[in-house]
Amino acid sequence: GAVVSQHPSRVICKSGTSVKIECRSLDFQATTMFWYRQFPKQSLMLMATSNEGSKATYEQGVEKDKFLINHASLTLSTLTVTSAHPEDSSFYICSARAFIIGHGGRSTDTQYFGPGTRLTVL
Amino acid sequence: AQKITQTQPGMFVQEKEAVTLDCTYDTSDPSYGLFWYKQPSSGEMIFLIYQGSYDQQNATEGRYSLNFQKARKSANLVISASQLGDSAMYFCAMREDSGGYQKVTFGTGTKLQVIP
Numbered sequence: 001g002a003v004v005s006q007h008p009s010r011v012i013c014k015s016g017t018s019v020k021i022e023c024r025s026l027d028f029q030a031t032t033m034f035w036y037r038q039f040p041k042q043s044l045m046l047m048a049t050s051n052e053g054s055k056a057t058y059e060q061g062v063e064k065d066k067f068l069i070n071h072a073s074l075t076l077s078t079l080t081v082t083s084a085h086p087e088d089s090s091f092y093i094c095s096a097r098a099f100i101i102g103h104g105g106r107s108t109d110t111q112y113f114g115p116g117t118r119l120t121v122l
Numbered sequence: 123a124q125k126i127t128q129t130q131p132g133m134f135v136q137e138k139e140a141v142t143l144d145c146t147y148d149t150s151d152p153s154y155g156l157f158w159y160k161q162p163s164s165g166e167m168i169f170l171i172y173q174g175s176y177d178q179q180n181a182t183e184g185r186y187s188l189n190f191q192k193a194r195k196s197a198n199l200v201i202s203a204s205q206l207g208d209s210a211m212y213f214c215a216m217r218e219d220s221g222g223y224q225k226v227t228f229g230t231g232t233k234l235q236v237i238p
Contacts, residue, residue, distance in 0.1 A: 042230070043213060043230045046227070093167060110157065113167035113169070
């Protein structure tokens, strides 16, 4: 299947610092990537949709000035958490939209997820 | 209203037995897609199976099958011959394509534990 990487996998930072998380599609080009956050024992919540070459689309309640998203190329999207605070501590997961050919040649429009980044803000 | 509902917070199944994880959805879009993902304790999200709203047949991928009942708006995941490695969180998700803008909504998940 398609491979998506995330870096770093884990980061601990002091309150007030900024943290950049990279999401890369390794073996395919992704015009659309998504950023999610997941609190412990909860589901994934979509933060924003990142489109290559254009501004990201943020979900309601997500501060675009705090969570900066850049989709500079067809294989890379970055999420920068600016002036991080303890309440920003979470598991951040990116995904890349991909079309895969399944059984019988059927095309499936799906998302492949990165391994996630655990952010802890002290 | 919840777009994706998973009513089983936790499930147990005996190894080698089959198990069904429930998922119901709510949408007014005629075109949508339904997904199941597995999330082991490591945190990664693993794509399992997909069902398109216009697909006539239920999707199958190895030991995974999706019981799609469109009129009931349900998309249950069936895992046959459970293995210990199947123990994980399972999320049902729906993609809606509204005016070219794709959005995927996840359910709250079901924690499956396979008992030896």
